[in-house]
Amino acid sequence: MARSEPVSTSASKADRGYGPEGRTIGVAAAGGVLSYLVAYALTYAVTGQQIANSLAARVLEIATGEPGTWKLVGWVFYSAHFVTSEIPGLFGSTAVNLVGRGDTFPSVLFVLPPLVLVVAGALVALLGRSKTPLAGAVAGASVLVGYLPLAVGGALAVAIDVGGATAGPTLVPAILLAGLVYPLVFGALGGALGTLATPERA
Numbered sequence: 557m558a559r560s561e562p563v564s565t566s567a568s569k570a571d572r573g574y575g576p577e578g579r580t581i582g583v584a585a586a587g588g589v590l591s592y593l594v595a596y597a598l599t600y601a602v603t604g605q606q607i608a609n610s611l612a613a614r615v616l617e618i619a620t621g622e623p624g625t626w627k628l629v630g631w632v633f634y635s636a637h638f639v640t641s642e643i644p645g646l647f648g649s650t651a652v653n654l655v656g657r658g659d660t661f662p663s664v665l666f667v668l669p670p671l672v673l674v675v676a677g678a679l680v681a682l683l684g685r686s687k688t689p690l691a692g693a694v695a696g697a698s699v700l701v702g703y704l705p706l707a708v709g710g711a712l713a714v715a716i717d718v719g720g721a722t723a724g725p726t727l728v729p730a731i732l733l734a735g736l737v738y739p740l741v742f743g744a745l746g747g748a749l750g751t752l753a754t755p756e757r758a
Contacts, residue, residue: 580684580695587676588702588739592710595672599633600626603661607632616716627724630714634725636665637734639711644721651726669734670742673699677746682753689748696747700739707735 607613608625616624631641632654640651656663677696686692708731715724725734 580680580686581698581701583683584680584695584698584700584743585702587680588699588704588743589706590702591669591672591676591699591739592703592706595636595669596630596633596710598668598672599636599665600629602665603632604629606661624716627714627716630710631725632661632665633669634711634714634730634734635661637669637730637738638666639725639729639733641723641725643723644718649721669738673703673739673742674746674749677743677748678750678753679746680743681747681750686747686751689751692747692749692751693744694747696750697740697744699743700736703739703743704731704735707731 604625607628608623610628613623613625613628616628635641635653635655638653640653642649642651655661655665676699677692680699681692681695684695686695708727711725711727711730711734715722717723
């Protein structure tokens, strides 16, 4: 009797319509990278000029000898993920969110990361020809593969050394919220919605 060939778990999941294929994961990883870069670029477009003209940016440039606008934009970018920034002081560090507080940066920035990730998740599901909302959600959530490394690396990159202390996005929330929760939730939402535009959807 001929032995049947074993079927890999990932292949069987893809056949059943809820597991992403290798090609889909590759597209999702690229989508995650692009999502992070586009969301940061949009944040820079909205806040960069204001930050560049601020006293904080000028003091930072004098202290470090290099323009610090891109780092401070990074703080705002992580604030848009509800990640606070730690600012050291004489009596300990203070955690602040720079978005939506009084005369700081507009609350509309909170919309940018979710919106970009929803679009990315939808495109991943569409390009991966996901057949069901569940398959689309799984495919869309895979943008995590590209978004998470940049979220972690970006939080470290925009940190600033201040007299032996570090100022910048709080690392653990940056990993958990910006790196994990946002791409999983909004990428999955976009992927599920993306199945509605997939031609092969039954």
